[in-house]
Amino acid sequence: MGVISAVGNSLAENRSALRAGQGGITLSRHLPTRYAGILPFGEVPIVTDDLKDKLSVTDPGITRTTLLALHAFREAIADARLTESVLSDPATALVGATTVGGMCLTDELYRDMSGPCEGSAFLSSYDCASVHMYLQDRYKMQGLATTINTACSSSANAIQFGTRLVRNGRARRAIVGGTDSLAKFTINGFNALQILSTGHCRPFDRDRSGLNLGEGAAFLVLEGEEALAEAAGGEAGKKIYAELTGYCNTNDAFHPSALSAEGDGPYLAMKGALLSAGLNATQIDFINTHGTATENNDEAESRAIVRLFREPPPFISTKSYTGHTLGASGAIEAVYSTLSLEYQEIYASLNFEQPIPGIGLQPVQAYGVCPLRHVMSNSFGFGGNCTSLIISKVN
Amino acid sequence: MFYILQTSCISPQATYPPPGAGAGIGAAGIGAPRAPVDNMLKAVEPSYEGIPGSVLRRMSKSVKMGVGAALPLLSSVPQGILIGTGNGGMEDSVKFLKQIIDYDEGLLTPGTFVQSTANAIASQIGLLHHNNGYNATYVHRGLAFESALIDAAMLVTEHPGHSYLVGGVDEISNHHYRFEYTEGWYKKEDLSGKDLYTTDSPGSIAGEGSAMFLVSGAGANALAEVKGILTLRSEDDNTVKAAIQAFLERYLPAGTLPDLLLSGENGDNRGFSGYERCEDMMAPDTTIARFKHLCGEYPTASAYALWLACNLPPVLPGHLVKRLSKEKPYRTILIYNQYEFSQHSLILLERSL
Numbered sequence: 001m002g003v004i005s006a007v008g009n010s011l012a013e014n015r016s017a018l019r020a021g022q023g024g025i026t027l028s029r030h031l032p033t034r035y036a037g038i039l040p041f042g043e044v045p046i047v048t049d050d051l052k053d054k055l056s057v058t059d060p061g062i063t064r065t066t067l068l069a070l071h072a073f074r075e076a077i078a079d080a081r082l083t084e085s086v087l088s089d090p091a092t093a094l095v096g097a098t099t100v101g102g103m104c105l106t107d108e109l110y111r112d113m114s115g116p117c118e119g120s121a122f123l124s125s126y127d128c129a130s131v132h133m134y135l136q137d138r139y140k141m142q143g144l145a146t147t148i149n150t151a152c153s154s155s156a157n158a159i160q161f162g163t164r165l166v167r168n169g170r171a172r173r174a175i176v177g178g179t180d181s182l183a184k185f186t187i188n189g190f191n192a193l194q195i196l197s198t199g200h201c202r203p204f205d206r207d208r209s210g211l212n213l214g215e216g217a218a219f220l221v222l223e224g225e226e227a228l229a230e231a232a233g234g235e236a237g238k239k240i241y242a243e244l245t246g247y248c249n250t251n252d253a254f255h256p257s258a259l260s261a262e263g264d265g266p267y268l269a270m271k272g273a274l275l276s277a278g279l280n281a282t283q284i285d286f287i288n289t290h291g292t293a294t295e296n297n298d299e300a301e302s303r304a305i306v307r308l309f310r311e312p313p314p315f316i317s318t319k320s321y322t323g324h325t326l327g328a329s330g331a332i333e334a335v336y337s338t339l340s341l342e343y344q345e346i347y348a349s350l351n352f353e354q355p356i357p358g359i360g361l362q363p364v365q366a367y368g369v370c371p372l373r374h375v376m377s378n379s380f381g382f383g384g385n386c387t388s389l390i391i392s393k394v395n
Numbered sequence: 396m397f398y399i400l401q402t403s404c405i406s407p408q409a410t411y412p413p414p415g416a417g418a419g420i421g422a423a424g425i426g427a428p429r430a431p432v433d434n435m436l437k438a439v440e441p442s443y444e445g446i447p448g449s450v451l452r453r454m455s456k457s458v459k460m461g462v463g464a465a466l467p468l469l470s471s472v473p474q475g476i477l478i479g480t481g482n483g484g485m486e487d488s489v490k491f492l493k494q495i496i497d498y499d500e501g502l503l504t505p506g507t508f509v510q511s512t513a514n515a516i517a518s519q520i521g522l523l524h525h526n527n528g529y530n531a532t533y534v535h536r537g538l539a540f541e542s543a544l545i546d547a548a549m550l551v552t553e554h555p556g557h558s559y560l561v562g563g564v565d566e567i568s569n570h571h572y573r574f575e576y577t578e579g580w581y582k583k584e585d586l587s588g589k590d591l592y593t594t595d596s597p598g599s600i601a602g603e604g605s606a607m608f609l610v611s612g613a614g615a616n617a618l619a620e621v622k623g624i625l626t627l628r629s630e631d632d633n634t635v636k637a638a639i640q641a642f643l644e645r646y647l648p649a650g651t652l653p654d655l656l657l658s659g660e661n662g663d664n665r666g667f668s669g670y671e672r673c674e675d676m677m678a679p680d681t682t683i684a685r686f687k688h689l690c691g692e693y694p695t696a697s698a699y700a701l702w703l704a705c706n707l708p709p710v711l712p713g714h715l716v717k718r719l720s721k722e723k724p725y726r727t728i729l730i731y732n733q734y735e736f737s738q739h740s741l742i743l744l745e746r747s748l
Contacts, residue, residue, distance in 0.1 A: 033500060034499070099513075103492075106495065112574065113492075113570050119577040123574045123578050124574075127485070128513070129534055129535045130536075132535070136628050141628075142628075142634070144545070145535065146542040146545075146626075147533065147539075147542075150517075150532050151512050157531055168552055170545070184495060184500070185488070185491070188494075188495045188500055188508070189505065189508035189509075192503040193509075249531060250527050250530070251476075251522075251527055251530035253524075253527050254522070255522070256518065256522065264527065382512055382514070383512065383517070383522075383530075384521060385531075
C-alpha cells in the first residue's frame with residue numbers, strides 16, 4: 001500500500017497522525033485561489049515543483065494530480081516488493097481513479113482555451129486518463145489498464161474492479177487506487193453548491209456545516225492466491241495486510257448531487273457488500289464511513305447504517321483528518337481501514353460534539369485498541385454512485 | 396463472453412431510431428452517408444421525447460445523446476449501467492471554468508459543475524429509470540468503451556442471468572477540438588467532397604455519438620455474441636502484432652480467421668501502417684471494411700463500430716468496403732481500432748445469422 005494526504009507522505013506518517021488524532025486541515029498556503037486564506041483545506045504540504053524534484057519527474061505536462069498518484073504508487077509497489085518485470089508483466093493490471101485529472105490546471109486550461117497560442121505542454125493532460133497513462137508509460141506496464149470516474153466513489157470502484165479482474169482471471173495482480181488534487185475548479189464547484197465548511201468539518205455532528213476539500217492519493221496492490229503462492233516461493237517476506245472480501249456498487253437514483261433521505265443507495269451498497277462477503281451485519285467490527293460532514297450525507301448515511309445494523313458497530317470519518325479527497329478518498333480510506341485491521345486499532349473521529357437529533361449516532365472519539373476482523377469502508381458520490389467495501393483480516 | 400440483445404445508436408448518420416422502431420438503418424442509416432462539415436461529423440440528434448423538458452434543458456449534449464440512445468433499451472430493467480466516455484463532461488467543465496475566471500471565483504451556479512462530471516451520463520440514466528443497480532463510468536480515453544465491455548464480460552460471468560446496459564458516448568467539444576487540432580489529430584485541409592481514406596496527410600475528422608447495447612449472459616434472441624476483447628497501450632509494432640496474433644489464436648477456432656475486419660482506419664497517414672499490419676494478418680478471403688467516414692474520430696468510436704457490426708446489412712454498401720473478398724454472410728467480425736496510435740483495441744463478434 002502507499003498513501004499521501006494532508007496528514008502525511010507515507011503509510012507510517014499517515015498512521016502516526018491518525019493515532020495521535022492530528023488532523024491536516026488548515027488554511028491553504030499554496031493554492032492559487034481567492035479562497036486560499038478564507039476556507040480550510042486538506043492540502044498536501046508540498047508545492048508541485050518540489051514534488052516533481054522529489055519524484056525525479058522532468059517530463060513536461062505532468063500535473064499535480066499525476067504527481068500525487070506517482071508518489072503513492074511508488075510507495076505501494078515498494079511495499080509490495082514488485083519488481084520491474086512484475087510491473088511490466090501483462091498479467092499486472094492498473095486500475096486508477098480520478099475526478100479532477102488535469103482539471104487542476106484551471107488557469108493553464110483557460111489560457112490554452114482563450115489564447116491564440118500554439119498550446120501549452122498540458123494539452124493532452126487535462127483529462128482523467130492522462131494520470132494513469134503516465135504511470136503505464138513510466139513503469140512500462142503492459143497489462144490491462146483503465147481509469148474510473150464515478151465522482152467521490154471512484155477509487156472504491158477501482159478497488160472493486162481490480163478485485164474482480166483478479167477473481168475473473170483477467171489479471172494475476174492489480175494495482176488499484178485513486179488520486180485527486182485540490183483545484184480551483186472543484187473548490188468553486190463545491191462552493192457553488194454551498195457545502196464547503198468555513199471551519200474544520202465535523203462529521204456526524206448536529207452542527208456540522210459542510211465538508212473541507214482535500215487532496216491526496218493512495219494505491220493498493222491486490223494479488224490473487226496464485227500470484228502470492230508464486231511469490232512465496234521466490235521472494236521472502238512478502239507482506240499480506242488483508243483480504244478484500246466484499247464489495248457492492250449501487251446507485252441511489254435520487255438526485256444528481258444529493259442522497260435520498262433514507263440513504264437507499266448507501267443501504268443497498270452496504271447490504272450488497274455483506275452479501276458478497278457472506279457475512280451478517282453483526283460480523284462487521286468497524287465502519288470507516290463516507291462521513292463528509294455535509295448536512296445531507298451524514299444524515300442519509302446514518303439512517304442507512306441504522307436501518308442495516310440496528311446496533312451499529314464503532315465508526316469514524318477520517319475526512320476529519322484529510323478533508324474530502326474526492327476520487328482518492330475511497331482508496332485512502334481503504335488504506336486506513338487496512339491499517340486499522342493490521343494494528344487492531346481504531347482512530348478517533350475528530351470535531352464531534354453532539355449527535356444528530358433523532359438519530360443519535362456517535363462516532364468513536366478516542367484512539368483505542370480492539371479486536372477487528374471485518375471492517376467496512378463506504379464511499380458515496382454525486383450521481384448517486386455508492387460503493388461499500390469489506391476488508392478482512394487474513395487468518 | 397456475453398450476448399448483445401439489443402442496440403441503439405445516435406450518430407452523425409441516420410441510425411436513430413433503432414431498427415424496428417421506424418426507419419431501418421439499411422437504407423437511411425448507412426445507405427447514403429452524410430459528409431463532414433468543417434471536418435466535423437456532428438450527431439443527428441432526435442427530439443428526445445422520452446426525456447422530461449425540464450431535465451433535458453439542463454443536460455449537456457453527451458448526456459442527452461447518452462440518455463437518448465439508452466431509452467429504447469430500457470423497456471426491461473437492466474441490473475447495471477456501464478458507460479465509457481473519453482471526454483464526456485469536458486464541454487460543461489470548460490463552461491464552468493469560464494464562469495470561474497469570468498466572475499473571478501464569485502458566487503457561481505452549480506448546475507454546470509454537477510453536469511461536468513463524466514459519470515453524469517450513467518447516473519442520469521439511472522436516475523430517470525430509478526435504477527438502483529450497478530453503475531460505473533470508465534474514462535480511459537480511447538479505451539473507455541472497451542473498459543465498460545470488459546466490466547460487462549465479468550458481470551455476466553458473475554451473474555449469468557442478469558442483463559446490463561453498456562454504452563460509449565462522446566461529443567465534439569469545441570475547446571477540446573481546438574486542443575486536439577493543435578496537437579495534430581485533425582486535418583488542416585478542408586475535406587469537403589474528398590475521400591477520407593485517400594488523403595495522404597496527417598490527422599482525421601472529428602466525430603461524436605452514442606451507442607448503447609443491452610447485453611446478457613443468456614443468448615436467446617441475441618443479435619451477436621462478443622467472444623473476446625483486448626486493450627493494449629503500445630507504440631511498438633512487434634508488441635501490437637504479437638498481441639493481435641495471440642488474441643486471434645485464443646478466441647477463434649484453430650486455423651480460422653474472421654469473415655470481416657472492421658478497421659478503425661481514420662485517414663491519418665501516420666497511422667495507416669498500423670492498420671495495414673492488422674489487415675496483413677487476415678486471411679485472403681477476409682473482407683475488410685471501414686467506418687470512420689461515418690462516425691468520425693473520437694475516443695469511443697469503437698462503440699459505433701460495434702453497433703455497425705451488429706446491424707450490418709447482408710450486402711455491404713460500397714463506401715464501407717476496402718477489400719471485398721467474399722459475399723457470404725459475415726458471421727465473425729473483428730473490430731480493430733487504435734486511438735492516437737498508442738491505445739489499441741480488439742473486439743471479436745459472432746453474429747447470429
